[in-house]
Amino acid sequence: MGTGHLTIDLDALVANYKALAGMGSAEAAAVVKADGYGTGVSKTGRALMNAGARRFFVAVAEEGAALRQALGPNADICVFGGHMAGDTDMISDLGLVPMLNSLDQVLRHFEALPGHPFGIQLDTGMNRLGMEFSDWAAVADIALAQKPVLLMSHLACADEPDHPMNAHQLEEFRRMTDGTGVPRSLAATGGILLGPDYHFDMTRPGIGLYGGQPFNEARTVVQLDLPVIQTRSLEPGETVGYGNTWTAERPTTIATVSGGYADGITRHLSHKGALWHGDIPCPIRGRVSMDLIGVDITDLPEEPKALSLLNEHQGVDDIAGQTGTIGYEILTQLGLRYSRRYAGA
Incomplete structure (x- = not known):
């Protein structure tokens, strides 16, 4: 097989969901936007539903349509982006629950779909979405009279437990919602870890489900193996890849593996990343190109058929740390050329 092979461990996904859900008494929804953070929302959504999740969050109505097709009629699907112009039929026909973000969205929803379930998103300091x-x-009395199913906000700095913004947003959320009698949600993965003061009635674990920080105890969900296409022996002074940016200083064996930035493997891994053979890291040599990567396998006891980029030794946050980004970006950029296998659940 000439493409990389992506394995998604559904048992690990379910274990992460149950661990986060078990950290308090609040209902735990599941955030599955961006195609389940790149893992494939049809399979992962069904696994989470079988594990007990009944409410799911997506970014936009179009994602809700794909999720509804996968999960059927018995899941509540909430849309972070709210009720956008042109989404009315989709929201109505598919039974989606928009999180209304603005006065314009409130008016649009009440006029177009009176009586249709909705939630309200409030801005407590992130200045991204919400009222x-x-x-x-100005609109609370009118909106509350229409019986929203949820009032929610989102924490800006939950991955930094001691950041003062957390306490500020908690106080602001309480100021805006205390006494409404409506179920409330403030905490995603990081907020869950801040403790029960942030949990309210519903939590919304996202990145932690898929093995990412800040959930340190998360099980590894994604493994990515790249097949070796060719190996070659280099003498000292020979170079590897575009631009001759790496030069061998000793007799070196280079494996060329199938994968590159067209597959979501960032070019920023050039010269600093590694792939793994079992427990042995093998450094990337030269530039990551569109379809191919050179890897130093000189010290391996055998010539491998494949090398692993994501595994129990190296997760998305490890790669993010090497390349100056975050694990979310690494995970959601996993390419479409990979063959995929779902294990467990």
Whole structure:
């Protein structure tokens, strides 16, 4: 097989969900936007539903349509992006629950779909989505009379437990929602780890489900193996890859593996990343190109058929740390050329 092979461990995904859900008494929804953070929402969504998740969050209505097809009628599917112009039929026909973010969305939803379930998203300081205090105060009585199913906000700095923004947003959320009698949600993965003060009625684990930080105890969900296409022996002074950016200083064996930035393997791994053969790291040599990567296998006891980029030794956050980004980006950029296998669940 000439393409990389992506294995998604559904048992690990379910274990991560149950661990995060078990950290408090709140209902645990599941965030499955961006095609289940790149893992494939049809399979992962069904596994999470079988594990007990009944409410799911997606970014936009189009993602909700794909999820509804996978899960059927018995899941609540909430849309972070709210009720956008042109989404009315989709929201109505598929039974999606928009998280209304603005006065315009409130008016659009109430006029187009009176009586259809909705939630409200409030801005407690992130300045991204949601109604600020003044807007919410202006419309709260009208909105609450229509019986929203959820009031929610989102923490900006939950991955930094000691950041003062966490306490500020908690206080602001309480100021905007105390006494409403409506179920509330503030915590995604990082917020869950901040403790029960942040849990309210529902939590929304996302990245932690898929093995990412800040959930340190998460089980590895994704493994990526890249087949070796060719090996070659280099003498000292020979170079590897575009631009001659790496030069051998000793007799070296280079494996050329199938994978590159067209597959979501960032070019920033050039010269600093490694692939693994079992427990042995093998350094990347030269530039990561569109379809191919050179890897130093000189010290291996045998010539491998494949090398692993993501595994129990090296997760998405390890690669993110090497390349100056975050694990979310590494995970959601996993390419479409990979063959995929779902294990467990």
